[in-house]
Amino acid sequence: xxxxxxxxxxxxxxxxxxxxxxxxxxxxxxxxxxxxxxxxxxxxxxxxxxxxxxxxxxxxxxxxxxxxxxxxxxxxxxxxxxxxxxxxxxxxxxxxxxxxxxxxxxxxxxxxxxxxxxxxxxxxxxxxxxxxxxxxxxxxxxxxxxxxxxxxxxxxxxxxxxxxxxxxxxxxxxxxxxxxxxxxxxxxxxxxxxxxxxxxxxxxxxxxxxxxxxxxxxxxxxxxxxxxxxxxxxxxxxxxxxxxxxxxxxxxxx
Amino acid sequence: xxxxxxxxxxxxxxxxxxxxxxxxxxxxxxxxxxxxxxxxxxxxxxxxxxxxxxxxxxxxxxxxxxxxxxxxxxxxxxxxxxxxxxxxxxxxxxxxxxxxxxxxxxxxxxxxxxxxxxxxxxxxxxxxxxxxxxxxxxxxxxxxxxxxxxxxxxxxxxxxxxxxxxxxxxxxxxxxxxxxxxxxxxxxxxxxxxxxxxxxxxxxxxxxxxxxxxxxxxxxxxxxxxxxxxxxxxxxxxxxxxxxxxxxxxxxxxxxxxxxxxxxxxxxxxxxxxxxxxxxxxxxxxxxxxxxxxxxxxxxxxxxxxxxxxxxxxxxxxxxxxxxxxxxxxxxxxxxxxxxxxxxxxxxxxxxxxxxxxxxxxxxxxxxxxxxxxxxxxxxxxxxxxxxxxxxxxxxxxxxxxxxxxxxxxxxxxxxxxxxxxxxxxxxxxxxxxxxxxxxxxxxxxxxxxxxxxxxxxxxxxxxxxxxxxxxxxxxxxxxxxxxxxxxxxxxxxxxxxxxxxxxxxxxxxxxxxxxxxxxxxxxxxxxxxxxxxxxxxxxxxxxxxxxxxxxxxxxxxxxxxxxxxxxxxxxxxxxxxxxxxxxxxxxxxxxxx
Numbered sequence: 001x002x003x004x005x006x007x008x009x010x011x012x013x014x015x016x017x018x019x020x021x022x023x024x025x026x027x028x029x030x031x032x033x034x035x036x037x038x039x040x041x042x043x044x045x046x047x048x049x050x051x052x053x054x055x056x057x058x059x060x061x062x063x064x065x066x067x068x069x070x071x072x073x074x075x076x077x078x079x080x081x082x083x084x085x086x087x088x089x090x091x092x093x094x095x096x097x098x099x100x101x102x103x104x105x106x107x108x109x110x111x112x113x114x115x116x117x118x119x120x121x122x123x124x125x126x127x128x129x130x131x132x133x134x135x136x137x138x139x140x141x142x143x144x145x146x147x148x149x150x151x152x153x154x155x156x157x158x159x160x161x162x163x164x165x166x167x168x169x170x171x172x173x174x175x176x177x178x179x180x181x182x183x184x185x186x187x188x189x190x191x192x193x194x195x196x197x198x199x200x201x202x203x204x205x206x207x208x209x210x211x212x213x214x215x216x217x218x219x220x221x222x223x224x225x226x227x228x229x230x231x232x233x234x235x236x237x238x239x240x241x242x243x244x245x246x247x248x249x250x251x252x253x254x
Numbered sequence: 255x256x257x258x259x260x261x262x263x264x265x266x267x268x269x270x271x272x273x274x275x276x277x278x279x280x281x282x283x284x285x286x287x288x289x290x291x292x293x294x295x296x297x298x299x300x301x302x303x304x305x306x307x308x309x310x311x312x313x314x315x316x317x318x319x320x321x322x323x324x325x326x327x328x329x330x331x332x333x334x335x336x337x338x339x340x341x342x343x344x345x346x347x348x349x350x351x352x353x354x355x356x357x358x359x360x361x362x363x364x365x366x367x368x369x370x371x372x373x374x375x376x377x378x379x380x381x382x383x384x385x386x387x388x389x390x391x392x393x394x395x396x397x398x399x400x401x402x403x404x405x406x407x408x409x410x411x412x413x414x415x416x417x418x419x420x421x422x423x424x425x426x427x428x429x430x431x432x433x434x435x436x437x438x439x440x441x442x443x444x445x446x447x448x449x450x451x452x453x454x455x456x457x458x459x460x461x462x463x464x465x466x467x468x469x470x471x472x473x474x475x476x477x478x479x480x481x482x483x484x485x486x487x488x489x490x491x492x493x494x495x496x497x498x499x500x501x502x503x504x505x506x507x508x509x510x511x512x513x514x515x516x517x518x519x520x521x522x523x524x525x526x527x528x529x530x531x532x533x534x535x536x537x538x539x540x541x542x543x544x545x546x547x548x549x550x551x552x553x554x555x556x557x558x559x560x561x562x563x564x565x566x567x568x569x570x571x572x573x574x575x576x577x578x579x580x581x582x583x584x585x586x587x588x589x590x591x592x593x594x595x596x597x598x599x600x601x602x603x604x605x606x607x608x609x610x611x612x613x614x615x616x617x618x619x620x621x622x623x624x625x626x627x628x629x630x631x632x633x634x635x636x637x638x639x640x641x642x643x644x645x646x647x648x649x650x651x652x653x654x655x656x657x658x659x660x661x662x663x664x665x666x667x668x669x670x671x672x673x674x675x676x677x678x679x680x681x682x683x684x685x686x687x688x689x690x691x692x693x694x695x696x697x698x699x700x701x702x703x704x705x706x707x708x709x710x711x712x713x714x715x716x717x718x719x720x721x722x723x724x725x726x727x728x729x730x731x732x733x734x735x736x737x738x739x740x741x742x743x744x745x746x747x748x749x750x751x752x753x754x755x756x757x758x759x760x761x762x763x764x765x766x767x768x769x770x771x772x773x774x775x776x777x778x779x780x781x782x783x784x785x786x787x788x789x790x791x792x793x794x795x796x797x798x799x800x801x802x803x804x805x806x807x808x809x810x811x812x813x814x815x816x817x818x819x820x821x822x823x824x825x826x827x828x829x830x831x832x833x834x835x836x837x838x839x840x841x842x843x844x845x846x847x848x
Contacts, residue, residue: 041497066297
């Protein structure tokens, strides 16, 4: 048995309140509204939103399911940083109050903190699905599945899509599918048993070339997936090998 | 009349593992299939399943077989489940897992390159196919991406309000609900409906369950005449987080014990050696949960009223690889490094074993045209569900429900008529809760309900307490009539909560009524005033159903008798054996001991 831990694992903080400034409004108009919320130890931003709903504003719209960082529903921008509300502790903001809570900026607002993320589900449908070259069960070794498994940790919170400046600042949703779907494409391409070819799709439809490797997406990923390093750059390389390799080009043109 | 009307062959309510698997099975032969999902696609409570999916693949322990999985499941259920359901389940489990691999799931591997399998509570062999501690995510994502390429229509963020029946009041002909974004009503006419709407663990405060687990689906089925069975059987997972308060109840996967973690009381004693010397920490969930409870009651609890769980004797790299989410969860939310220190855990509500009674072969309910699968169904788990059996349950019976609904609609020419007057009445009623002046606060009623359930229907129950609790539920049902929420119809969570609270109050009443009648202790149901097994009750399922006057009725139904060739795999000395001829009185380390 381990050595005895301290009697309490987190300091019992004295009662205090924290002010949250929460965006209220719809697609047409809106503004931040301040709410004073009593804080208990270990409280996260989502707890504060629930407290506001239960006590001050029952119609405050917010998405959430698991409150355990598994489902990726409660994405928002907290003091300007894209984050899961269930994983963001209020005590991290002591001294920086009020805590601004706003909806993801890259997607149209439906109401308050809820945005219309349906575009992501349309993109998901476009990707050529898994196509196994033999019937399961497969023989695959752990070292060969580590990489697709890394990408399959994705909880589809769309924070990477939110922070991606191609989508956020340049609104190129028609041209670039965003980091979430770059890792989906890479995951399928790197699956040891898949024999479909998504390289043309990655280049022409999903627009992998639009990414200029600022790595903002992997900084906000709550699952710490190496989106740029392990998925986007290798996909760019596959596209380059296919389309821009001079030796291959000779064979293509013959 | 609803603002919007759709016509489908089959409508699936719920987009968790069971709903998606059912939809994939149903969407064949050109049938039109819709899936209604309360949240976004891929967010259902299935994502929170951590440990794995049980199936006797035999990849790690070749001596495993469906028979052993079957007997493990029935023993854990304390003989109260449907034997045929359990048999189908154990037999079909391996092919359902392999099918997921065919659809792109990437399970952890054995050194030989096969799907790896881990040990879990009360499974005789290493049996759980898994991906670290995020198996549920793997399964829902696989089904989600398979589903969107199978030609099903998914209606996201849609809440069902009522099931509609034909003018004879016999078969189900549709469902009325509303889009959460707009509050606009939509009517779905269908030849068959598959209910896969999950459990109702949110009736309790300390729970591992998602926001969504509020039971509207089962409550709708109940109001449509479906039989609810064994509602008193609610599973306490032995290990939920205890501290800090914001995360109380959050699940600590059984894999921590499966991978070698030990439980200690405040005196440093590994107490499971006393309660179950054979299976120890990997005893069944009812027994481990009750043992922790008893240690706390005896004054040997941790500072915040739980037990210590410790896996720090294992290599730090091993822990982070096998339990990455647990490592993050404790580090981020509780400032604890589980590779270095022990941590507090206590029982948390995890699963509702009771639910809408399902036929073993077809997943049909007693209401024509209505099928049920997953946690909202009842038949497989009896008095206690084995860890890892739920994910496989979704797959086996989700598929069976989809197949059976497909066969059923082949004999139905067109959707039956829908009672327009009923549609208008339900719409008016639903809108009546939007009140500029407000009313009874649904959030407050929900919190009060949770207190009542925790106080009177928790891990230790007594007849007196249960009756008092039922009285309080009836009071809450009266108060609920005056619920009112300010604001409009557009994405108004307070208004959404009204529907949820009404459903939870109905299901809570069923829990109390069944728990009062089960005057014995069996599996998850522990009566301090009836601490022993009762053979006759062990052969009895309790059915709650809506009566002609709208009041809830309770009746008894004999547990289907197992054929002798299957029964011969068990022994009268098995805990909870209800068929007489006991050799040693059928003692159970879980109920005995102090």
